[in-house]
Amino acid sequence: MPSSLPSADLPEAPRPGDGFVQSFARGLQVIRSFSASAPRQTLSEVAAASGLTRAGARRILLTLQTLGYVESDGRLFFLTARILDLGFAYLSSMPIWNRAEPVMESLVAQVKESCSAAVLEGTDVVYVMRVPTHKIMRINVGIGSRLPAYCTSMGRVLLAALPEDELQRRLAASPIAALTRHTLTDPEAIAARIAQARRQGWCLVNQELEEGLISIAAPVRDRAGRVLAALNISGQANRTSAKVMQDSLLPPLLDAAARVSSLL
Amino acid sequence: MPSSLPSADLPEAPRPGDGFVQSFARGLQVIRSFSASAPRQTLSEVAAASGLTRAGARRILLTLQTLGYVESDGRLFFLTARILDLGFAYLSSMPIWNRAEPVMESLVAQVKESCSAAVLEGTDVVYVMRVPTHKIMRINVGIGSRLPAYCTSMGRVLLAALPEDELQRRLAASPIAALTRHTLTDPEAIAARIAQARRQGWCLVNQELEEGLISIAAPVRDRAGRVLAALNISGQANRTSAKVMQDSLLPPLLDAAARVSSLL
Numbered sequence: 001m002p003s004s005l006p007s008a009d010l011p012e013a014p015r016p017g018d019g020f021v022q023s024f025a026r027g028l029q030v031i032r033s034f035s036a037s038a039p040r041q042t043l044s045e046v047a048a049a050s051g052l053t054r055a056g057a058r059r060i061l062l063t064l065q066t067l068g069y070v071e072s073d074g075r076l077f078f079l080t081a082r083i084l085d086l087g088f089a090y091l092s093s094m095p096i097w098n099r100a101e102p103v104m105e106s107l108v109a110q111v112k113e114s115c116s117a118a119v120l121e122g123t124d125v126v127y128v129m130r131v132p133t134h135k136i137m138r139i140n141v142g143i144g145s146r147l148p149a150y151c152t153s154m155g156r157v158l159l160a161a162l163p164e165d166e167l168q169r170r171l172a173a174s175p176i177a178a179l180t181r182h183t184l185t186d187p188e189a190i191a192a193r194i195a196q197a198r199r200q201g202w203c204l205v206n207q208e209l210e211e212g213l214i215s216i217a218a219p220v221r222d223r224a225g226r227v228l229a230a231l232n233i234s235g236q237a238n239r240t241s242a243k244v245m246q247d248s249l250l251p252p253l254l255d256a257a258a259r260v261s262s263l264l
Numbered sequence: 265m266p267s268s269l270p271s272a273d274l275p276e277a278p279r280p281g282d283g284f285v286q287s288f289a290r291g292l293q294v295i296r297s298f299s300a301s302a303p304r305q306t307l308s309e310v311a312a313a314s315g316l317t318r319a320g321a322r323r324i325l326l327t328l329q330t331l332g333y334v335e336s337d338g339r340l341f342f343l344t345a346r347i348l349d350l351g352f353a354y355l356s357s358m359p360i361w362n363r364a365e366p367v368m369e370s371l372v373a374q375v376k377e378s379c380s381a382a383v384l385e386g387t388d389v390v391y392v393m394r395v396p397t398h399k400i401m402r403i404n405v406g407i408g409s410r411l412p413a414y415c416t417s418m419g420r421v422l423l424a425a426l427p428e429d430e431l432q433r434r435l436a437a438s439p440i441a442a443l444t445r446h447t448l449t450d451p452e453a454i455a456a457r458i459a460q461a462r463r464q465g466w467c468l469v470n471q472e473l474e475e476g477l478i479s480i481a482a483p484v485r486d487r488a489g490r491v492l493a494a495l496n497i498s499g500q501a502n503r504t505s506a507k508v509m510q511d512s513l514l515p516p517l518l519d520a521a522a523r524v525s526s527l528l
Binding site for chain 1: 283284285287288289290291292295296297298299300302303304322323324326327330331332333342343344345346347348349350351352353354355356357358365369383385386390392395396407408409
């Protein structure tokens, strides 16, 4: 799992070598070239976005179309919902998420704030589960979305589980920026908060990612005590102060994280 | 989108030809070989599950590992959360889901039952969004999961949008079975319910997928009137009768589906 690993999942250029199947890697790049800003692309756009020749992009798109992962109106290509099968292979191969969901739903019912679960991936946290609360304003983070680890509560909890040298490597690779006027940008100050998260077993981040957003996170561990994921509760700073979050939301969060851990 | 398409997305064997990149197709098959029943696999297991030689499976796994999609403890291979990037490319390239989510959340807050959104994929519905309600018993269907279209409310709404010949083709290809004592298994009876869904603009399915599960669905349309997706509300038959569902839950569901449609 992410936190127990050395460096293989840090973002870096692929290192093609003996066994590397370039055509497969390029095909995955074609899938990733579709996004909110490029939902439907021409052959030329796909080629440009994925570093392929037009002929190469055409073969990959044709293969994806034959397999039902892509459709085309003749000129524009777009992904189909079958692509979700690939992510579903991950989610369904991790029984932790099925087991975590009812615990997270009970927590949301109790605290009336949204709850999410995430894992560490390089310098990001990746959301794998989210139970929204039913309030008008919400932070819109769906499954699979990424946020920087260094300035989020789940990120600091997950970074805290890394060996010291690996933690330093990830912080050095992090895109540190003043996202709000509260964001810590001094690596030593960030490292101090991560060390605090490690000591106390939870982490609160107050408006460092986004103005008005406050969140608190706790680790989920396997039986060997290794941190596999983090759970958080997020809310609005103008409705839920850091003190209220720590006094009233931390105990049920720690309880939920312990219950998910006990199911593993 | 699914419903406007002819037959390319019906499950059938790939048809390798001139432009077909076999190594790419096999690589995707390796990703899909991981599942709840095979979360961690040896090289030999991956090879067997994906129809590759050990050498071929090794090259694909090595490529996936280099790219950070797979990790290994030396003997067993497993997917990482980075795989979600592929599905996220789909979800983020479909702005409909971001826009649908707040509408669906308001609906759940109002009716206190879970709401989901799905698209048609061959003979299945694929869940693309889900807003659970906070009750103890829930039907566990996550994003990317599939259910047969012929016996579900969203499936019948989506099938109802197909041209008649395409509808017949999909019904003929459907794995029709008596999943409960209520499941319709006569293709003509199923087609009659689909025709009814088309006429009335919604569909209620009472315990045909699972005993105790009742659901009602309505279509989401683009500006041209084409059906892109379906929204549903599901509940427990012993708590919510078909009559209550139709009288009190159908109007807010139709309203939510119209609001999502108007955002497109």
